[in-house]
Amino acid sequence: MQTLHVELGERRYPIFIGSHLPVQECLAPYIKGRQVMIVSNTTVAPLYMAGYQDALEHAGKQVMTCILPDGEAYKNIDTLNLIFDALLAARFNRDCTVLALGGGVIGDMAGFAAASFQRGVDFVQVPTTLLSQVDSSVGGKTGINHPLGKNMIGAFKQPSVVMADMAQLDTLAxxxxxxxxxxxxxxxxxxxxxxxxxxxxxxxxxxxxxxxxxxxxxxxxxxxxxxxxxxxxxxxxxxxxxxxxxxxxxxxxxxxxxxxxxxxxxxxxxxxxxxxxxxxxxxxxxxxxxxxxxxxxxxxxxxxxxxxxxxxxxxxxxxxxxxxxxxxxxxxxxxxxxxxxxxxxxxxxxxxxxxxxxxxxxxxxxxxx
Amino acid sequence: MQTLHVELGERRYPIFIGSHLPVQECLAPYIKGRQVMIVSNTTVAPLYMAGYQDALEHAGKQVMTCILPDGEAYKNIDTLNLIFDALLAARFNRDCTVLALGGGVIGDMAGFAAASFQRGVDFVQVPTTLLSQVDSSVGGKTGINHPLGKNMIGAFKQPSVVMADMAQLDTLAxxxxxxxxxxxxxxxxxxxxxxxxxxxxxxxxxxxxxxxxxxxxxxxxxxxxxxxxxxxxxxxxxxxxxxxxxxxxxxxxxxxxxxxxxxxxxxxxxxxxxxxxxxxxxxxxxxxxxxxxxxxxxxxxxxxxxxxxxxxxxxxxxxxxxxxxxxxxxxxxxxxxxxxxxxxxxxxxxxxxxxxxxxxxxxxxxxxx
Known part of the structure; x- marks a missing residue:
């Protein structure tokens, strides 16, 4: 396992990179609150979500999940609203954490939801595609598309921790x-x-x-x-x-x-x-x-x-x-x-x-x- | 006219307070880009918008307007999206400014739109109610309501300048x-x-x-x-x-x-x-x-x-x-x-x-x- 620290002053955070990374050890120390909302999609969730949910519950977290339809076509304000619906239905408060489990689209939407829910809650990223591992892991760009333009609405939101697991690339097309x-x-x-x-x-x-x-x-x-x-x-x-x-x-x-x-x-x-x-x-x-x-x-x-x-x-x-x-x-x-x-x-x-x-x-x- | 500076380091900004304030002198020096979107509502726009539009056009700005329905009931994601629609239809870019002309609801929505459009553009506030003059002028809280809770979605967004004109209170109930x-x-x-x-x-x-x-x-x-x-x-x-x-x-x-x-x-x-x-x-x-x-x-x-x-x-x-x-x-x-x-x-x-x-x-x- 390699660890890279993104140096952003008080928003400094680690990226763990390797194969078959230990979820609990990598993530739990960086999740301050008890409530965690895992945001994923219909493709990734069946493959990997249970492992993350179990590991975080084992670490004492209250884990809820929000599974979105898969694809760039759904990177819009309506799908974003589904994340807010899930957070509010679960009565999550402002010390909760939003965890993105998926590729760039999931990271962008979950990150924007984390930036906006109660004006900002914690954010954790588990990018599951090679593109999102090297792109959205660093930089804090989040957002959604608008019919008149791509990525036109969003926020800069830095994660607390990122975990890039090469083992997950085995299922990638x-x-x-x-x-x-x-x-x-x-x-x-x-x-x-x-x-x-x-x-x-x-x-x-x-x-x-x-x-x-x-x-x-x-x-x-x-x-x-x-x-x-x-x-x-x-x-x-x-x-x-x-x-x-x-x-x-x-x-x-x-x-x-x-x-x-x-x-x-x-x-x-x-x-x-x-x-x-x-x-x-x-x-x-x-x-x-x-x-x-x-x-x-x-x-x-x-x-x-x-x-x-x-x-x-x-x-x-x-x-x-x-x-x-x-x-x-x-x-x-x-x-x-x-x-x-x-x-x-x-x-x-x-x-x-x-x-x-x-x-x-x-x-x-x-x-x- | 009194001037108060809100000290937020590099996000320091002035609040001009008085009666019949000069729009062009107060606002134009703090608007860096050329494009200005005035966001107002059906109550305030007929009373005050033309004055602001004229003054800013006189200062060389390209001014567009977005008039929203009036009332807290409209402080939601659908109305917010109308602001994004207007910004994108006008092809405004990331050096544009969103100007809120109205009470707290307009300030909250226009501010959140400014925080999110292209991941953040400039924001100017002209609060037209006494409440918004003393409340949303300072603090940078913006946001919208969700059916499950008030102000649950939003951002911290500081304005470049605020103008609080007591003359506008004459029309207030x-x-x-x-x-x-x-x-x-x-x-x-x-x-x-x-x-x-x-x-x-x-x-x-x-x-x-x-x-x-x-x-x-x-x-x-x-x-x-x-x-x-x-x-x-x-x-x-x-x-x-x-x-x-x-x-x-x-x-x-x-x-x-x-x-x-x-x-x-x-x-x-x-x-x-x-x-x-x-x-x-x-x-x-x-x-x-x-x-x-x-x-x-x-x-x-x-x-x-x-x-x-x-x-x-x-x-x-x-x-x-x-x-x-x-x-x-x-x-x-x-x-x-x-x-x-x-x-x-x-x-x-x-x-x-x-x-x-x-x-x-x-x-x-x-x-x-």
Missing amino acids: DRELSAGLAEIIKYALLGDQDFLVWLEAHMEQLVARDANLLAEAVYRSCAHKARIVAADEHEHGDRALLNLGHTFGHAIEAYLGYGEWLHGEAVAAGMVMAADLSCRMGWINAADVNRVRQIIARAHLPTVCPAIPVEQFMALMAQDKKVLAGQLRLILLKQVGQAVISRDATPELIWETIAACQQPAHPVGEQNA | DRELSAGLAEIIKYALLGDQDFLVWLEAHMEQLVARDANLLAEAVYRSCAHKARIVAADEHEHGDRALLNLGHTFGHAIEAYLGYGEWLHGEAVAAGMVMAADLSCRMGWINAADVNRVRQIIARAHLPTVCPAIPVEQFMALMAQDKKVLAGQLRLILLKQVGQAVISRDATPELIWETIAACQQPAHPVGEQNA
């Missing part, structure tokens, strides 16, 4: 595993060339779910994100680097309808597009772009975006909330392993990237050579 | 004015004997809406609350003193159905009950209780609670969220002008207080003499 690898690759690309080299050495074993290597990848990813978040908790500056690939990715998701591609898949294609655009700006070379494309392909992730009319793609990008005062802010690569926030990409270059990255074969190298 | 005076009296009773003496000297002029005296009362009340909140922003300690009269009051409101009595009226009767109970505990004497009753009566507020079966009243008190780990925590008076948080009141004494304070005449003095 291959596509979901790859989507998690996309975010892991993102940390390497945006700021850690050593990690990229490590991933290049181990990608096939990660895809084959080697538990020790996955734990190491989760640890390094969380540590990286934790450093960025500790320096910029509320996303006023460098935290935006974590959005590498996301503005392109969100446009893909919005075009296809959320859920058609997984978020990680859209980010994967988005990162190739960010690399392509960085190359067009003269920051990285064609070999760098191919290196980005290679590691993404080896994680069984898409390296091109679906066929989307370029004009429409650009309109969707402009709707992304990373638009600040009307100006499109993109995360691009100064070099592989060093991302920057940039407002310098011209519409013409963005247009070229979108057009180029829709082709199944898009040899940027040959164009620019 | 007498009952609403008195409800505001209840909270003002509360500050005197819980911690400021000098202020109580001042209120005793001026109560009739306050009821007659002397603008200068009202401004002074608002200033002193906000200053008092600001001191408490600055020391305990998230209500872990002394901030609970602000709930003097509230546990009794909430029971009255819950029994009658919210809206039957105004919140301030219920708190007024609740403060007499808290004084009565403090007397039964031997902390203050019968003359003190009568002093409390007198100042409340002179503000045209109820000094007795409606006829409610005692057992039911106690059950409703136990549901109040001030119950911590199952124990009823009451705010009582060690002396007039000094409240304390106490878990020492026995059920028997609470029973006696409820029974005694239901009678139109309830001479505690004679009982205890």
Whole structure:
């Protein structure tokens, strides 16, 4: 078991990472009150909830459960309200704890419920997908979707403790595993060339779910994100680097309808597009772009975006909330392993990237050579 | 015009208090972004909204409005969602500002919307009732009701600036004015004997809406609350003193159905009950209780609670969220002008207080003499 501490002053908390982690020892010391509401979904609950409920009851907690329908389509205000209903029906008070047991959607909704119930109660996260282990474990972003935009309503809410158990990844679909690898690759690309080299050495074993290597990848990813978040908790500056690939990715998701591609898949294609655009700006070379494309392909992730009319793609990008005062802010690569926030990409270059990255074969190298 | 600064470190903000305040000078310097959403209701908007909209547009802002139905009955998740709808339909981004123009209900909902939209945007408060000027101006409590409990869902959200204009009180109903005076009296009773003496000297002029005296009362009340909140922003300690009269009051409101009595009226009767109970505990004497009753009566507020079966009243008190780990925590008076948080009141004494304070005449003095 590895332990990583996210350093946020008095909101400092540990992330336990390993396989078959002991629930009671990991969680109970960080749950102050007696009442615990486990929020999960119809997919995860039958697999893992009983173990958590038993362990926490064994530790003297009063455990209630709230099982939500599974899927991004339910990440809305009505489903959020089901958590409030459960908390109030159980007459839970303000020293209760909300425990999220599931992937990113469950973490986002349970976290927002914890942030809002009685103006804030304690929150514990047990992410059960690779993506949520490396993404929502650190950063405190919670929220729900609105018909007019994704993640538009939410709060920053830090958990008291996070437990990332690699054993739970055994039941994860291959596509979901790859989507998690996309975010892991993102940390390497945006700021850690050593990690990229490590991933290049181990990608096939990660895809084959080697538990020790996955734990190491989760640890390094969380540590990286934790450093960025500790320096910029509320996303006023460098935290935006974590959005590498996301503005392109969100446009893909919005075009296809959320859920058609997984978020990680859209980010994967988005990162190739960010690399392509960085190359067009003269920051990285064609070999760098191919290196980005290679590691993404080896994680069984898409390296091109679906066929989307370029004009429409650009309109969707402009709707992304990373638009600040009307100006499109993109995360691009100064070099592989060093991302920057940039407002310098011209519409013409963005247009070229979108057009180029829709082709199944898009040899940027040959164009620019 | 008086200016009070609420000292909350980097979230420090000013409250401007006076009559016919200049909107543009007071607000514009504290609104960083260009987009402003004025949230108001069907009662207040026709009276005051155009003035604010014009002044802010004159200052170069893009102003949109969102007019909600009036009343506590609408302080729910569906009405909250109307604010999100308006923000997203207007394509407001994360450097926008939500401006609450109205009483406590508007302030609570607009504040929670500001806390949650894009995980937090700027918030400005223009409280238009005496109650909201002295209560929601300071403290940052926002939220909505749930069918199973009042203010159960919300956030702590500090405004960038507050503007309390006494001229707007001219259109306030007498009952609403008195409800505001209840909270003002509360500050005197819980911690400021000098202020109580001042209120005793001026109560009739306050009821007659002397603008200068009202401004002074608002200033002193906000200053008092600001001191408490600055020391305990998230209500872990002394901030609970602000709930003097509230546990009794909430029971009255819950029994009658919210809206039957105004919140301030219920708190007024609740403060007499808290004084009565403090007397039964031997902390203050019968003359003190009568002093409390007198100042409340002179503000045209109820000094007795409606006829409610005692057992039911106690059950409703136990549901109040001030119950911590199952124990009823009451705010009582060690002396007039000094409240304390106490878990020492026995059920028997609470029973006696409820029974005694239901009678139109309830001479505690004679009982205890």
